[in-house]
Amino acid sequence: MDAGVPMDVTGVRVELPSNTPIVLLREQTGERFLPIWVGPVEAMAISSAMEGVKPPRPLTHDLLTSVIEALGARVVRVVVTELRDNVFYADLVLEIDGREVSVSSRPSDAIALSVRTGAPVFANPSVLDEAGIEIREEDEEAEIQRFREMLEDLTVEDFLDPGANPDEPGDS
Numbered sequence: 001m002d003a004g005v006p007m008d009v010t011g012v013r014v015e016l017p018s019n020t021p022i023v024l025l026r027e028q029t030g031e032r033f034l035p036i037w038v039g040p041v042e043a044m045a046i047s048s049a050m051e052g053v054k055p056p057r058p059l060t061h062d063l064l065t066s067v068i069e070a071l072g073a074r075v076v077r078v079v080v081t082e083l084r085d086n087v088f089y090a091d092l093v094l095e096i097d098g099r100e101v102s103v104s105s106r107p108s109d110a111i112a113l114s115v116r117t118g119a120p121v122f123a124n125p126s127v128l129d130e131a132g133i134e135i136r137e138e139d140e141e142a143e144i145q146r147f148r149e150m151l152e153d154l155t156v157e158d159f160l161d162p163g164a165n166p167d168e169p170g171d172s
Contacts, residue, residue, distance in 0.1 A: 003093075004079055004122035007034065009115055012047045023111055024135075025080070025121060032124055032132035034080065036088050043110035049115040061112040066111075072096060075119040078110040083127050 007025040010033070022041035025034040038046070045061045058066060068075060071151050073096035082089045090107040093100055114121050123132075 002004045003077055003120075004124045005030075005128050007080075007121045007123050009046070009050065009111060009121055011050065012038070023057045023108065023110075026125060027123070027128060027132070031134050032128055033135050034128055034132050036080070036107050038108035038153050042106075042112060045112040046108070046115055049112065061109065061116060064109075065113060065116045068094065068117075072125075073101075075113055075117040076100060077119050078105075078107075078114045080123040080127050081120070082124060083131050088127070088131075 006028040008028055010024045010026045012021055012023050014020065015035075015037070021038050021040055022035045023038050023043065023046055025036065026032070028036075045059065048055070049061070055062065057141045059154050065075075073094045076093045076095045078094065079091045080088055090105045090110045091102045092105040092110045092113060093102050095101075111121060113119070
């Protein structure tokens, strides 16, 4: 089965002037990037995993990774499958008991799992043709560095509910 165009997760950057985080995927054998808008929590989850930061307690993506492993499954790949009404869609492909199971996912969540598990990321060629862009390398590096500097002052606690006690059960 053709999974699509192999992509590298190059990092997370901030789109100006809206200051919206974007995860950048770059095609491995070409010049195009696929920018996917993500929320700040997902941006933090992706960038912290890429930098090897381990939270004191597992966050959602760490927990899901542990659940997948505990069930005897593994993340095989992530595929950005389509762009519909300016919304990206992805599949998280798992292997369990020798068979592949595809689970519909937000790209940001699937990518956060891929950086934790080392699973490869692919894009459907039609998605890359429609939304792929070329970015000069120096622009990409400057944006990624600026976002990393912004993240340096953030902690896991910054994303918790201010009234929540992290040691109490709940939604946080």
